[in-house]
Amino acid sequence: MNEKVIEIKDLERTYIMGTEEVHALRGVNMDIRANEYLAVMGPSGSGKSTLMNIVGCLDTPTKGSYTFTGENVSTMSDDQLASIRNREIGFVFQTFNLLARATALHNVELPLIYSGVPAAKRTEMAKAALNKVNLGDRITHKPNELSGGQRQRVAIARALVNNPSIILADEPTGNLDSKTGDEILELFENLHKNGNTIIMVTHEEYVAAKTNRIIRLRDGLVESDEMKN
Numbered sequence: 235m236n237e238k239v240i241e242i243k244d245l246e247r248t249y250i251m252g253t254e255e256v257h258a259l260r261g262v263n264m265d266i267r268a269n270e271y272l273a274v275m276g277p278s279g280s281g282k283s284t285l286m287n288i289v290g291c292l293d294t295p296t297k298g299s300y301t302f303t304g305e306n307v308s309t310m311s312d313d314q315l316a317s318i319r320n321r322e323i324g325f326v327f328q329t330f331n332l333l334a335r336a337t338a339l340h341n342v343e344l345p346l347i348y349s350g351v352p353a354a355k356r357t358e359m360a361k362a363a364l365n366k367v368n369l370g371d372r373i374t375h376k377p378n379e380l381s382g383g384q385r386q387r388v389a390i391a392r393a394l395v396n397n398p399s400i401i402l403a404d405e406p407t408g409n410l411d412s413k414t415g416d417e418i419l420e421l422f423e424n425l426h427k428n429g430n431t432i433i434m435v436t437h438e439e440y441v442a443a444k445t446n447r448i449i450r451l452r453d454g455l456v457e458s459d460e461m462k463n
Contacts, residue, residue, distance in 0.1 A: 236267040236268040236269050236270075237267065237268055238265050238266070238267055238268075238301075239266055239267060239268050239270075239302070239303055239399055239400060239431055240264070240265065240266040240289065240300070240301070240302055240400070241265050241299075241300075241301040242262055242263060242264045242265070242289075242298070242299070242300050242301075243263055243298055243299045244261050244262075244263065244297065244298035244299070245259050245261065245262040245263070245285075245288065245295050245297070245298035245299070245300060246259050246260060246261055246262075246295060246296050246297040246298050247259040247281075247284050247288065247293070247295050247296050248296045257454055258281045258284040258454055259281045259284055259285060259288075259295070259454045259455075260281075260453065260454035260455050261298070261454075261455060262281070262285060262298075262451075262454070262455065262456055263456065264449060264456060264459065266400075266431070266433065267431075268399075268431055269426070269429055269430070269431055270431055270432075270433075270446065270447060271422070271423075271426040271431075271432045271434075271445045271446045271447070272432070272433055272434070272445050272446065272447035272448065272449060273434045273435075273436050273441065273442035273445040273447070273448045273449070274286065274433065274434070274435045274436075274449050274451065275435075275436060275437065275439075275442055275448060275449070275450045275451070276450055276451035276452055276457070277437075277452070279453075280451040280452050280453065280454070281451050281453075281454040281455075282435055282451050283404075283435070284454075285451065286402060286404060286433075286435050288300060289302075289400075289402065289433065290319065290323055290325065290402050291307055291310075291315040291316075291318050291319045291323065292315075292319070294307075294308060294309075294310075294315070295308050302318065302322070302399075303322060303399050305318070320345055320348050320349055320396070321349065321396060321398070322396075322398050322399040322400070323398050323399070323400055323401075323402055324392070324393025324394055324395075324396065324398040324400070324401040324402070325393055325401075325402050325403075325404075326386070326389050326390055326393045326401060326402070326403040326404070326406045327389065327404050327405075327406075328404055328405040328406065328408035328409050329409060330377070330382075330385045330386055330388070330389045330409075331389065332377045332385060332388060332389060332392075333377075334376065334377055334378065335376065336376065337373065337374050337375065337376055338364060338369060338372050338373050338374070338375050338376075338377075338380070338388045338391075339357065339360050339361065339364065339373040339374065341377075341388055341389075341392055342360040342363050342364055342388060342391045342392045342395050343356045343357070343359075343360045343395070344392060345392060345395055345396050346359060346360065346395060346396065349396065359395055360373075360391070360395055361373060363391040363392070363394045363395040364388070364391045366391065366394060366425075367387040367388075367390050367391045367394075367421060368387070368421075369384060369387050369388065369391065372384060372388075381414070382409060382410050382411075382414060383410060383414035383417055383418060386406060386407075386409075386410065386414075386418050387418070387421065390406075390418075390421060390422075390425075394425070394430075399431065400431045400432070400433060401425070401430055401431065401432045401433070402433050402435075403422070403432060403433070403434045403435070404434075404435045405435060405436055405437070406418060406422070406434065407419065407436075407438070407441060415441075419441065419444050422434070422444070423444060426446075432445075445462075446461070446462050447459070447460065447461045447462065448460045448462075
C-alpha cells in the first residue's frame with residue numbers, strides 16, 4: 235500500500251463574517267495516499283474550496299490537524315507554508331493564471347525561479363515539463379498565441395515542473411469546450427499512470443467519473459467517500 239501523503243483529522247475552519255460565525259468545515263477526516271487520483275465534489279457552500287485551500291497550504295484550520303508528507307502543517311508559519319507550497323504542491327486553475335507577456339517556457343520556469351534553481355537547470359526542467367504535456371514545439375509562444383487547451387497544458391507543465399508530491403486541480407476543464415476538456419482529462423490520466431498524486435475539485439460528474447475515488451462534501455462534512463477499482 236502506498237504511503238499516506240495527506241492525513242486530515244477532525245478538521246474545522248470557522249470564519250468570522252461581521253457578527254456571525256461561518257462554519258465552512260465542521261470536522262473533516264480523510265487520508266490520501268501517494269498516486270491516488272481523486273475528485274472532491276459538493277454543492278456551493280459545502281466546504282470544498284476551503285478544504286482545498288487548507289490542503290494547498292493557502293489557509294490554516296481553526297481546529298484539528300493536517301499532516302502533509304509526515305509534517306504537521308496546521309501550525310506552520312506563513313513562510314513555512316509558502317515553502318511547502320512551492321516545493322510540494324502543483325496548482326492547476328480553471329483560469330490558467332499565466333503571465334500574459336511571458337512565453338510558455340518562462341511561465342513554466344516561474345516556480346523554479348522562486349526555488350532558486352540556476353538558469354540553465356531551470357530551462358532544462360521547464361522544457362522537460364512542456365514535453366510531458368506535448369507542447370515541446372510551443373515553448374516560445376505567449377498565452378495569446380495558444381488555444382485554451384494549450385494554455386491549460388502550459389499551466390499543467392508549470393504544476394509538474396518541481397516534481398511536486400501532489401497536483402491540486404481546481405475545475406481544470408471549466409473554461410474549455412468538451413473536446414478540449416476530454417484531452418486535458420486524458421493528460422491527467424496519463425500523469426496519474428506515471429505516478430503523480432492528483433486531487434481534482436469539480437462539479438462535473440463526468441469529470442469525477444474519470445478518477446479512482448470521489449469524496450463528496452456537504453455542509454462542511456464528508457458525506458461520502460467512494461473508492462473505485
